[in-house]
Amino acid sequence: MINYSDCIQLQTFNSVVGQFLNGAVLRRANLSGANLSGAHLSGADLSGAHLSGADLFGAHLSSAVLRGTDLSRADLFGANLSGADLRGANLSGANLSGAHLSGAHLSRADLSDIDGGDIRWDKNTKWDDIKGLDTARNVPEALKQQLGLS
Template identity: 40%
Template sequence: MLSLESDKAMEIKEKITGSLLHRIGANTLEGANLIGAHLRAADLNAANAHAAQLVGADLTGAEMIHANLSYVDLAAACLDGADLTQANLAYAHLEYAMLRHVRLTTADLRGGSLLRANLTRADLHSANLAGANLSYASLWDADLRGAVLVGADLTGANLEGADLTDTDLAYAKIEGAVYDLTTGWPNGFDPQRHGAKRIPEGLIDRAVTCRTG
C-alpha cells in the first residue's frame, strides 16, 4: 500500500493538490493511503484508485469519469459536485459521505455501503446499486430513473422528491423510508405496502455541510 509518508505519495499529493493540477496516471493511486487529502477539483478521470484509502478526503468538484474506485474507502469524504459518470464504485465504502449534486450516471455501485450518505440532488440515472446499503441515506430530489436497486437496503432513507421512475426495486428493503407527494415510483409500486412512510414536504432538515480541514 502507498503511504502518504513516502516520497512518491507526497509527490502525488503535490500534483493533485497544487494550484496547477496534473493528470493522474492510470495506476498511480491503486491502494494509496490518501486519508484526509485535499483533492478539490482534481482531474482523476480514468484513474485507477482500486482499494485506495480516502477516508475524510475532500474531493469537492473532482472529475472521476470512468475512474476505478472499486473497494475504495471514502467514508466521511466530501464529494459534493463531483463527476463520477460511469465510475466503478463496486463494494466501495461511502458511509457518511457528502455526495450532494454528484453525477453518478450509469456508475457501478454494486454492493457499496452508503449508510447515512448525503445524496441530495444526486444524479444516479441508470446507476447500478444492486445490493447496496443505502439505509438512512438522504436521497432528497435524487434522480434514480432507471437505476437498478435489486436487493438494495433503503431502510429509513429519505426519498423526498426522489425520482424512482422505471427503477428496479425487486427485493429492495424500504421499511421506514420516508417520501412525499413529489416522490416518483415505478408503475404499480406501493411504497406504503413495503413499509415506507409518507410525510409532509419540507419536514426534514437538510442543512448539512462538509467538514474538511
C-alpha cells in the same frame, strides 16, 4: 493521476491510495470513469463531483457528502452508502444492486433507470421528492409499497 498510476499496474491507485481517502475533500472533482472499486471514502466530501461511469463496486461511502454529484451510470454494486448525503444527486442508469442505503438522504435524487436489485434501506432513509424510480429496474416490492409506487 489515477490513470497514470494504473499504467504501472492495474489497481495500483486503489491498492496504495484508495484506503486513505476517508474524509477526503474532493468537491467538484472530475472522476468520471475512475476505478474506485473498494475505495474507502467514508465521510468524504464529493459534493458536485463528476463520477459518471465510475466503478465504485463495494466502495465504502458511509456518511459521504455526495450532494449534487453526477453518479450517472456508476457501478455502486454492494457499495456502503449508509448515512450518505445524496440530495440532488444524479444516479440515473447507476447499478445500485446490493447497495446499503440505511439512513441515506436521497431527497430530489434522480433514480431514473437504475438497477435497484437487493438494495437495503431502513426507516431512516429519506426518499422525499425522488425522481425516476418508476423507470428503475429490479426495485424491491417492499420499497415500491413503502413509496406508494405499487
